[in-house]
Amino acid sequence: MDRISKVFQSARKDGRKVFIPFVTAGDPDLEMTRSLVTILEKNGADIIELGVPFSDPLADGPVIQRASHRALAKGATLRKICHFIEGIRKDIKIPIALMSYYNPVLRPGLDETFRWMVDAGVDGLICPDLPPEEGEELISLGQRHGIAVIFFLAPTSTMKRISLVAEKATGFIYYVSVTGVTGARDDLPLSIRDHIKEIRSVTDMPVAVGFGVSTPEHAARIAEWADGVIVGSAIINILEENGFSEHALDLTGDFAAKIKHAMEDRIS
Amino acid sequence: MVEIMPDANGHFGPYGGKYVPETLMPALEELEAAYGDAKKDRRFHEELEYYLRQYVGRPTPLYFARRLTDHFGGARIYLKREDLCHTGAHKINNTIGQVLLAKRMGKGRVIAETGAGQHGVATATAAAMFGLECQVYMGVEDIRRQRLNVFRMNLLGSKVTPVKSGSQTLKDAMNEAIRDWVTTVRTTHYVIGSVAGPHPYPMMVRDFQTVIGNETQRQVMEAEGRGPDFLVACVGGGSNSMGLFYRFLDDKGVSMVGIEAGGFGVNTGKHAASICHGSIGVLHGSKGYLLQDEDGQIKIAHSVSAGLDYPGVGPEHCYLRDSGRVKYEVITDDEALEAFQLCSVKEGIIPALESAHALAYLKKLAPALEKDKIIIVCLSGRGDKDVQQATQILGAADGQD
Numbered sequence: 001m002d003r004i005s006k007v008f009q010s011a012r013k014d015g016r017k018v019f020i021p022f023v024t025a026g027d028p029d030l031e032m033t034r035s036l037v038t039i040l041e042k043n044g045a046d047i048i049e050l051g052v053p054f055s056d057p058l059a060d061g062p063v064i065q066r067a068s069h070r071a072l073a074k075g076a077t078l079r080k081i082c083h084f085i086e087g088i089r090k091d092i093k094i095p096i097a098l099m100s101y102y103n104p105v106l107r108p109g110l111d112e113t114f115r116w117m118v119d120a121g122v123d124g125l126i127c128p129d130l131p132p133e134e135g136e137e138l139i140s141l142g143q144r145h146g147i148a149v150i151f152f153l154a155p156t157s158t159m160k161r162i163s164l165v166a167e168k169a170t171g172f173i174y175y176v177s178v179t180g181v182t183g184a185r186d187d188l189p190l191s192i193r194d195h196i197k198e199i200r201s202v203t204d205m206p207v208a209v210g211f212g213v214s215t216p217e218h219a220a221r222i223a224e225w226a227d228g229v230i231v232g233s234a235i236i237n238i239l240e241e242n243g244f245s246e247h248a249l250d251l252t253g254d255f256a257a258k259i260k261h262a263m264e265d266r267i268s
Numbered sequence: 269m270v271e272i273m274p275d276a277n278g279h280f281g282p283y284g285g286k287y288v289p290e291t292l293m294p295a296l297e298e299l300e301a302a303y304g305d306a307k308k309d310r311r312f313h314e315e316l317e318y319y320l321r322q323y324v325g326r327p328t329p330l331y332f333a334r335r336l337t338d339h340f341g342g343a344r345i346y347l348k349r350e351d352l353c354h355t356g357a358h359k360i361n362n363t364i365g366q367v368l369l370a371k372r373m374g375k376g377r378v379i380a381e382t383g384a385g386q387h388g389v390a391t392a393t394a395a396a397m398f399g400l401e402c403q404v405y406m407g408v409e410d411i412r413r414q415r416l417n418v419f420r421m422n423l424l425g426s427k428v429t430p431v432k433s434g435s436q437t438l439k440d441a442m443n444e445a446i447r448d449w450v451t452t453v454r455t456t457h458y459v460i461g462s463v464a465g466p467h468p469y470p471m472m473v474r475d476f477q478t479v480i481g482n483e484t485q486r487q488v489m490e491a492e493g494r495g496p497d498f499l500v501a502c503v504g505g506g507s508n509s510m511g512l513f514y515r516f517l518d519d520k521g522v523s524m525v526g527i528e529a530g531g532f533g534v535n536t537g538k539h540a541a542s543i544c545h546g547s548i549g550v551l552h553g554s555k556g557y558l559l560q561d562e563d564g565q566i567k568i569a570h571s572v573s574a575g576l577d578y579p580g581v582g583p584e585h586c587y588l589r590d591s592g593r594v595k596y597e598v599i600t601d602d603e604a605l606e607a608f609q610l611c612s613v614k615e616g617i618i619p620a621l622e623s624a625h626a627l628a629y630l631k632k633l634a635p636a637l638e639k640d641k642i643i644i645v646c647l648s649g650r651g652d653k654d655v656q657q658a659t660q661i662l663g664a665a666d667g668q669d
Contacts, residue, residue, distance in 0.1 A: 061447075103549045129288055134285050153290060155291070158297075180450055
């Protein structure tokens with residue numbers, strides 16, 4: 001069993017929910033990413049999601065677009081990011097999942113990409129523009145190498161698609177909370193609860209909710225319904241607003257701790 | 269071979285498919301079903317034909333270009349006059365079809381990406397005529413090059429949103445249109461302008477554009493009593509070329525050439541020749557040849573023509589290239605500009621810079637052919653929109669003389 005599945009399994013056993021912060025790797029450089037991953041783990045992250053920058057991030061809102069742009073400007077690539085993870089792997093206990101558009105994964109050849117990920121100790125792969133229909137090869141490589149291949153469901157997904165994704169996904173199902181691109185939002189739709197119920201009616205696969213989750217209150221509410229909470233743009237907002245300084249790192253740590261705390265207490 | 273492409277999952281051999289965020293997958297399934305129904309519905313075809321005839325002005329002429337033929341001194345040259353379509357390009361063949369479909373699906377809003385602005389104008393036009401709300405995404409660089417078309421879209425009641433990200437051209441406009449669609453998918457239909465994007469777009473846009481080839485087949489039989497020897501069309505995403513070629517794919521006597529934009533020359537790296545000088549990848553929902561670096565980042569295309577300034581190409585073209593059925597060649601900015609002037613002076617037709625790429629290939633093809641051979645060039649659009657840009661480039665060149 002891959003390490004991401006194990007995290008969800010043990011969290012379920014203990015009645016805990018899984019906190020998954022997201023940052024773009026190499027934004028603005030990999031040194032910053034190293035500090036961030038360390039601070040996020042210290043402040044309660046159960047899994048880290050690292051974004052691989054792409055020139056055409058069509059599922060992302062302005063915040064992650066800018067992060068991607070900064071990372072590319074400093075030369076971050078999938079290969080370098082894998083190498084970077086290999087370097088920090090012994091210090092970071094929690095699983096690391098990569099979030100990458102499909103083209104950077106495909107370009108080196110899928111076998112080569114998986115070799116890099118295995119060598120680095122990457123635990124999961126999430127491709128926002130790859131539905132399971134086009135993901136057969138990725139799925140079988142993931143199974144062979146013990147790397148979770150995570151697929152999405154969205155508010156628009158039909159029951160037929162929920163069944164398909166439930167059958168193909170490993171690790172967890174990434175439920176997109178809003179019909180839209182990534183980015184912090186003031187309000188989250190209440191329909192999330194009903195959609196998660198629909199998903200639960202066909203599968204036991206853990207469900208983590210992302211896109212738009214931006215406050216401890218959001219996290220607490222989602223923790224009531226789902227197995228995990230993913231927070232991305234809100235973290236990058238803090239880093240941006242504070243110029244990626246030492247202070248920004250402290251604030252990010254505090255923010256992560258608040259999210260974690262809210263998820264544990266379910267204060268809403 | 270031809271009839272079964274694409275397969276049920278939208279693949280043309282290894283190309284095509286659906287590489288989109290999950291949010292859009294149900295919309296693509298809905299579109300596929302709606303298009304499947306419409307295809308079987310005689311009333312849909314009648315309605316489409318009515319508008320193509322009465323509104324677009326079809327059939328467009330297959331014009332014998334006597335002076336160009338004399339100029340090159342070889343094969344007989346015909347021009348398929350898509351420039352005479354309402355709004356000035358072939359793009360409207362597709363937008364009328366898709367807006368009719370949007371109505372069938374009960375969507376009150378359409379969005380589009382545009383490069384040269386021709387597809388944007390064609391979408392805005394169809395939306396105005398059918399009373400739908402319309403928003404067009406266009407790169408800032410293209411807005412600079414194609415001001416006239418921006419004004420036209422506004423006049424037609426559409427909102428034009430400038431796209432400032434990336435290269436600020438067609439590729440980025442498409443990113444932004446997809447972001448809009450991910451957000452508004454329940455009420456909005458995305459009118460893709462080329463045989464690109466996720467399934468079913470490459471198939472559907474091709475089908476709507478096959479009217480070009482179907483008419484051409486009839487017209488060349490009337491004029492010459494036989495089929496053509498060569499078909500030549502420019503390829504950006506590849507819709508006018510697919511529209512012309514498709515009808516003839518099974519006709520072994522017909523050679524076909526797709527012309528990609530060579531920009532400053534393929535050796536400079538500043539070009540838009542994805543088929544001739546790209547590699548396989550995934551962008552904007554489908555797999556095909558792309559301009560990309562070794563890490564899978566998309567490279568910025570370059571062409572003097574905004575409509576060809578795109579780093580990808582439709583999946584069916586990729587398939588046709590691999591199978592060898594269609595040959596793909598490259599024409600540079602300079603060659604296209606030369607043809608732009610030649611066609612104007614010899615035929616009194618100012619072609620779009622896109623179409624000028626196809627015309628430029630005549631210099632390489634026509635003189636060497638026997639005088640009884642027939643070449644048909646798809647004159648996909650008219651050049652009014654390019655006059656300002658061409659004046660700047662050519663005027664500057666004249667100034668140096």
